[in-house]
Amino acid sequence: MVRESENQRGGSIMKKRKVLVLVLSILLCIGLAACGGGDSDKADVPKIDKTIDAVAAELELTNKEEKAFDMIGAADGAAFDGGIELYLYEDQNSDAYKDVTGDGYDLGITVVKAAAHNDGMIMVYTGEGEPDKEIVDQFNALAFK
Numbered sequence: 121m122v123r124e125s126e127n128q129r130g131g132s133i134m135k136k137r138k139v140l141v142l143v144l145s146i147l148l149c150i151g152l153a154a155c156g157g158g159d160s161d162k163a164d165v166p167k168i169d170k171t172i173d174a175v176a177a178e179l180e181l182t183n184k185e186e187k188a189f190d191m192i193g194a195a196d197g198a199a200f201d202g203g204i205e206l207y208l209y210e211d212q213n214s215d216a217y218k219d220v221t222g223d224g225y226d227l228g229i230t231v232v233k234a235a236a237h238n239d240g241m242i243m244v245y246t247g248e249g250e251p252d253k254e255i256v257d258q259f260n261a262l263a264f265k
Contacts, residue, residue, distance in 0.1 A: 170264040172198050172206050175241055179258055181206075192216055192225045192232050194242070203247025204255065209240045220244075239264050 168174045176184060181200035187207075189197025193216025194207035209217040219225040220242055224233035235245040236256045243259050245251035 165261055165263040167263045167265045170208065170239065170241060172196050172208055175206055175259070175262065176200060178262060179204075179255055191227065192220060199246070202252070202255075203245055204251070205244040205246060207242045207244065209242065212240050217242075236260055238262055 168178055173184075175181075176198070181202070181204055183201045185199045187197040187199050187205060189195070189207055192207065193209070193214055195210045197205065197207040199205045207220070209220075211217060216225060217240070220232055221234045221237045224231035232244055234242045235251045236243045236259050238260055241259075241262070241264070243251075243256065
């Protein structure tokens with residue numbers, strides 16, 4: 121009789137251990153799944169060349185007009201219909217880039233201020249009122265090669 125009681129207790133302990141191992145395994149799997157995935161939003165966005173023409177094509181901007189981009193320290197720049205101007209800065213640590221993305225770059229007759237900036241590419245809005253939020257959101261979502 122004593123042996124049966126010990127076997128029952130041993131069997132009960134084994135069942136508890138198996139349940140505990142199963143619960144810990146499930147928790148480990150959940151933890152690994154929660155940590156995986158990374159930045160899936162940027163992974164889904166196709167990467168484009170970091171050029172004025174590539175950004176303009178992606179945003180469907182039309183009627184390109186060259187701008188005096190060097191006046192604001194940019195490496196390239198152009199204006200498009202809808203009051204949108206795009207500028208490319210090679211040095212995001214330059215004072216010119218910091219001015220345009222900050223309080224604005226003062227040209228004396230006007231101040232150039234970014235409506236949005238993304239990895240050295242700047243969008244300036246020169247139209248009336250506020251820029252189209254959809255275009256700004258599309259610009260901010262761009263991923264460059």
